[in-house]
């Protein structure tokens with residue numbers, strides 16, 4: 001299906017994913033179990049910070065404009081090192097970390113696409 005509006009496309013993909021998940025609860029469960037086994041560091045980091053409340057009125061530490069709603073780990077092996085971020089900066093930060101993880105050989109500092 002072709003979409004001109006990216007938001008409509010995302011909403012459609014979300015709907016499809018939700019319907020699929022409803023029809024395959026056993027696959028969702030298996031995927032969760034697999035995640036637990038393959039990402040112990042990530043899980044540990046999340047568990048450590050989920051009890052830490054974001055201070056009231058805390059601004060995002062990146063844009064310093066929007067209110068912080070998330071905690072972001074730069075490195076899951078350091079669970080207590082995190083930033084308070086807004087949704088938008090958190091999405092960007094996750095993207096950056098993913099790119100770094102995927103290109104360990106890129107040491108030139110060139111633009112990653």
Ligand SMILES: [Zn+2]
Nearest residue numbers: 060063086089
């Ligand atoms: Zn922000």
